[in-house]
Amino acid sequence: MRCDVVVVGAGPGGSMAAKTAAEKGLKVVLVEKRQEIGDPVRCAEGVSKARLSSMIKPDPKWIASEVKGARLYAPDGSNVVMSEDKSGDEVGYVLERKIFDRALAMDAARAGARVMVKTRALDLLRANGSVKGIRAMRYGEIIDIEADVVIGADGVESKVGRWAGIDTALKPGDIEVCAQFLLYDKGIDDEYCEFFLGNELAPGGYVWSFPKGEHLANVGLGVIGSRSEPGAPVKLLRRFVERRMPEARIVEMVVGGVPVSGPIERTIADGVMLVGDAARQSDPITGGGILNAMQAGMIAGEVVADAVSSGDTGVEGLMAYEKRWRESIGKQIARHLDLKEFFIRLSDDDLNKLMHSIQSEDVSKMDLRGMLRVLIRLNPKMLWELRHLVM
Numbered sequence: 001m002r003c004d005v006v007v008v009g010a011g012p013g014g015s016m017a018a019k020t021a022a023e024k025g026l027k028v029v030l031v032e033k034r035q036e037i038g039d040p041v042r043c044a045e046g047v048s049k050a051r052l053s054s055m056i057k058p059d060p061k062w063i064a065s066e067v068k069g070a071r072l073y074a075p076d077g078s079n080v081v082m083s084e085d086k087s088g089d090e091v092g093y094v095l096e097r098k099i100f101d102r103a104l105a106m107d108a109a110r111a112g113a114r115v116m117v118k119t120r121a122l123d124l125l126r127a128n129g130s131v132k133g134i135r136a137m138r139y140g141e142i143i144d145i146e147a148d149v150v151i152g153a154d155g156v157e158s159k160v161g162r163w164a165g166i167d168t169a170l171k172p173g174d175i176e177v178c179a180q181f182l183l184y185d186k187g188i189d190d191e192y193c194e195f196f197l198g199n200e201l202a203p204g205g206y207v208w209s210f211p212k213g214e215h216l217a218n219v220g221l222g223v224i225g226s227r228s229e230p231g232a233p234v235k236l237l238r239r240f241v242e243r244r245m246p247e248a249r250i251v252e253m254v255v256g257g258v259p260v261s262g263p264i265e266r267t268i269a270d271g272v273m274l275v276g277d278a279a280r281q282s283d284p285i286t287g288g289g290i291l292n293a294m295q296a297g298m299i300a301g302e303v304v305a306d307a308v309s310s311g312d313t314g315v316e317g318l319m320a321y322e323k324r325w326r327e328s329i330g331k332q333i334a335r336h337l338d339l340k341e342f343f344i345r346l347s348d349d350d351l352n353k354l355m356h357s358i359q360s361e362d363v364s365k366m367d368l369r370g371m372l373r374v375l376i377r378l379n380p381k382m383l384w385e386l387r388h389l390v391m
Ligand SMILES: Cc1cc2nc3c(=O)[nH]c(=O)nc-3n(C[C@H](O)[C@H](O)[C@H](O)COP(=O)(O)OP(=O)(O)OC[C@H]3O[C@@H](n4cnc5c(N)ncnc54)[C@H](O)[C@@H]3O)c2cc1C
Pocket: 008, 009, 010, 011, 012, 013, 014, 031, 032, 033, 034, 038, 042, 043, 044, 045, 046, 047, 089, 090, 119, 120, 121, 122, 153, 154, 155, 156, 159, 178, 179, 180, 220, 254, 255, 256, 257, 258, 275, 276, 277, 278, 282, 287, 288, 289, 290, 291, 293
């Protein structure tokens, strides 16, 4: 089989890359190892309404709920409320990713991409040292898919980067190890996402509750890998749920990892591009990666179309991808990495102090940067080293 570009992985990043490249007239193959795109879900499914809407038209079929904002809790229970349009990438819509991921792949198919499920990429094909596509396993048979460019959108456990010689290795401190329940509890606030901070609750991470309507919610937590033991996230989550919502009915459980390493050194090689979690493009503070993956996928699709039509699919021809994603989402990722590195060092007392200091301020209409500016003004000694982030 021969095409211009083969995309490995039909998550949000891969499907957007495939759709964009197909719309630009390229012959695209999108391979997905699972037999059902989007299932099982390893995600809390929260995204910013405005940013999602800037990329695709929201469809009620894949929106589980719309929230008014987010409530942020310090370890001692003190809290602030942030409104939906300002609370960052996690809040606005809570998606139904089983339907959402499938809809994005269908959009790619409608744009002309060939979608192949139950097809696992096994390795890169090479000829005279250059990448020439992938070898894959499809329904138990080995097949070769020849292509000028391979886009690796194969998620947090990505192998495409490694096969291409790109260093995507993550240290334990570069991963949030997560556990999540989909649960029903009468006490779930259907109008607000909730975030709970605290080293006892989730060392180096946080607990979230993202409502999906009618008192159903994704309740989960992430623990920084360097401070986690095997099984710890599930134990901590069970403790949280037993204490705060003892009547909860758990109907689903997922575990998974989110890269919070910040940008890797390079995301392209000759004939290869990495997108989304494979490129470690998720947000180091929130762990949110859906929208960054989609945006990077769109950029990758545009750049690969230019590269194929110019006949230069080497590093030079793909360099515009590297530049464009770093100029856009890369800047925020880098800023949030600095913030994460600082905040995971804070004690629960520090977190309480910070929360108390902003409770008398109206932060409801502020974005994360505005809130940080106020926090630095009120706690100059503790937060002085973060001042460059708000200048
Ligand atoms: C518990 C948890 C909660 C999260 N909550 C949120 C949230 O609320 N908001 C948010 O924005 N982000 C969240 N994230 C992160 C988000 O899920 C990811 O950042 C996002 O899915 C990345 O998209 P992607 O397209 O890069 O990769 P993925 O969605 O991981 O897709 C990769 C695809 O590649 C396929 N694949 C892998 N290897 C191969 C292969 N060899 N051959 C073929 N196919 C392959 C996989 O099956 C998969 O379908 C969460 C993550 C976790 C673990």
